[in-house]
Amino acid sequence: MIGKLEMLIALAREKHFGRAAESLGITQPSLSTGLKQLEAYLGVKLVQRGARFGGLTPEGQRALVAARRITADARRLRDEMRASRLGLSGQVRLAVIPTALTWASRLATGFTARHPNVGFTILSRSSQEVLTMIETMEADIGLSYLDNEPLGRVTRVVLYREAYTLVCRRDHPLAAQGGLGWSDLAGVRLCLLTQDMQNRRIINRNFMEAGIAPPSPIESNSTVVLVSNVAEGGWVTILPTDMAAFLAAGHDLAIVPLQGGVPAHSVGLVAPQQEPQTPVLEALMEHGRTLAINS
Incomplete structure (x- = not known):
């Protein structure tokens, strides 16, 4: 039964029969058979079927909540037993x-x-x-x-x-500064994380508090891409201290602390x-x- 509940969870996650089957390491016919057996056991329709996955029925949504709880409890029990036996x-x-x-x-x-x-x-x-x-x-x-x-x-x-630093090339005008305030970044050529990242929302809040709104023509969800842009040209980026030190190591880059702003x-x-x-x-x-x- 646990295996069939995991099929329902995989289908809800992937929203595609083929991808769900692949994520479980089984064939698509095996997935479909398992889901039909689960529906027969519960006596309700769980999945809207058609040429493609049509979503879960209301009963399927309720079963999904229970499936997640049951499989989590089963995993916890399995891990406890395994730890007592094997560490x-x-x-x-x-x-x-x-x-x-x-x-x-x-x-x-x-x-x-x-x-x-x-x-x-x-x-x-x-x-x-x-x-x-x-x-x-x-x-x-x-x-x-x-x-x-x-x-x-x-x-x-x-x-x-989290504390923030500016990362720039050593030949950048800001590289020689011992520290910078957020207002000092007005007009700076920035590349930053994308807007869906909470880090970016925090940085935007710091800009708002400083009364500036510098543009960021280059955005990425990868910190490696940001530092690569800095190394390649006149761009600067803002990163937490630990990540900045790691990515700047071995490159001709400077790290300048940012002071003030919203609480860390x-x-x-x-x-x-x-x-x-x-x-x-x-x-x-x-x-x-x-x-x-x-x-």
């Missing part, structure tokens, strides 16, 4: 905002050093996508902003507070609110607390 093991799916990817690597490498039977799949996503992936069980845990926009019912572990926001782990957590997630959150203290 911590499994694959953690970690969804991360782009500006926190260096911290995600630090978290994963430190944790796997202690628990070599645990692996990580690290996915770069916007803050809203991080929350959605946790809700739909596409991710086990997230790394995102904690106190800027609503998160809902989640467990949080603070890792650090916390970034950390976001996990589903459930008791108890799986042994792996509980250990990972404790590792995050230790990492925050020692950083």
Whole structure:
């Protein structure tokens, strides 16, 4: 039964029979058969069928909520039993905002050093996508902003507070400055993260507080693309201190602290609110607390 519930979850996520089957590693006929068997067991129609996926019925939507809860409980039970027998093991799916990817690597490498039977799949996503992936069980845990926009019912572990720096070439007029205010960026040729990123919304708020509205002709959802643009020409970008230091290393780039602006926001782990957590997630959150203290 758990397998058939996972079929319903996959179909709701992918919104396509073929992609849902592929995500589960089964054939499309097997997916269709499994869903029909689930409908027969529950005695209701769950899926609107036609030439293509037509969505879930109202009963299907209610079944989806229950399916997510049941499969999460089953996964937690399985992980608890496996941990009692083999120790911590499994694959953690970690969804991360782009500006926190260096911290995600630090978290994963430190944790796997202690628990070599645990692996990580690290996915770069916007803050809203991080929350959605946790809700739909596409991710086990997230790394995102904690106190800027609503998160809902989640467990949080603070890792650090975000501070911003300007990244520019060493021959740029601003490179020699010991520090800059946000108002000093009026008229600067900026490339920034895309508007769907919470980081960009925070930066825009800092500009608004400073009374400026500098354009950003180049936008990307990749911090690597932003720093590449800076290295190639007269562009500048704004990044959190940790990410800026990592991407600028080995390049002829300068990092200039930005001072003032709105209060710094916390970034950390976001996990589903459930008791108890799986042994792996509980250990990972404790590792995050230790990492925050020692950083």
